[in-house]
Amino acid sequence: MSPLGVPTRVTIHHTGFPAGFTSCEPSAIKINLQSILMLHTAPPPEGRGWADIGYHFAVDPAGRIWALRSLAYQGAHVRNHNENNIGVVALGNFDLHDLPDLQFTALRQLLAELRLAFPITDVFGHKHLADNATNCPGAAIVARWPQLSSR
Ligand SMILES: [Zn+2]
Numbered sequence: 714m715s716p717l718g719v720p721t722r723v724t725i726h727h728t729g730f731p732a733g734f735t736s737c738e739p740s741a742i743k744i745n746l747q748s749i750l751m752l753h754t755a756p757p758p759e760g761r762g763w764a765d766i767g768y769h770f771a772v773d774p775a776g777r778i779w780a781l782r783s784l785a786y787q788g789a790h791v792r793n794h795n796e797n798n799i800g801v802v803a804l805g806n807f808d809l810h811d812l813p814d815l816q817f818t819a820l821r822q823l824l825a826e827l828r829l830a831f832p833i834t835d836v837f838g839h840k841h842l843a844d845n846a847t848n849c850p851g852a853a854i855v856a857r858w859p860q861l862s863s864r
Contacts, residue, residue, distance in 0.1 A: 714764050714786040717797065722835040723827055724791050724842060725820065725861070726768065726802040727850040733806035735813075737775035745804055746771060746779060753789070763789050768800040770823060776815030778823050794842045799827060807851025820861060828864065836862040 728734060734745055750766045761767075767789035771779040782788055782800075790800035801823060803816060827833055838858065839849035854861065 717787045720831045721797045723799045724837045733809045768802040770801045772819045776819035807853035812853045
């Protein structure tokens, strides 16, 4: 894996699994995170064959923040834009479900902490860096983007 260096941007994703994900149970969240890890690290064609889960943090529907890939290393979450870019995934499919208030608050809290720790100049949704080729991080997050991404 490549070193991340000094992060200057953050990109928000959703998992976007077809069934969505709304559980607040830690055991269910652990299984959900393990399924993402398997998808990212299993050899192709089953998985992506990456060295680790692609995101640096996950935020669950109960508002818990989970540390994933070490910030020492560049993530694997936006094609051609992973340099100096912290990847945050909101667990759920926000084209199907609303964003729970606890999850929204935790996302804002995480962004505030990252801005304190690093010289972050930009917060993107995945689609903003992908010419809208994806709808990630989902309609319900994009609808709250001004409140989510403002300081
Ligand atoms: Zn994404």
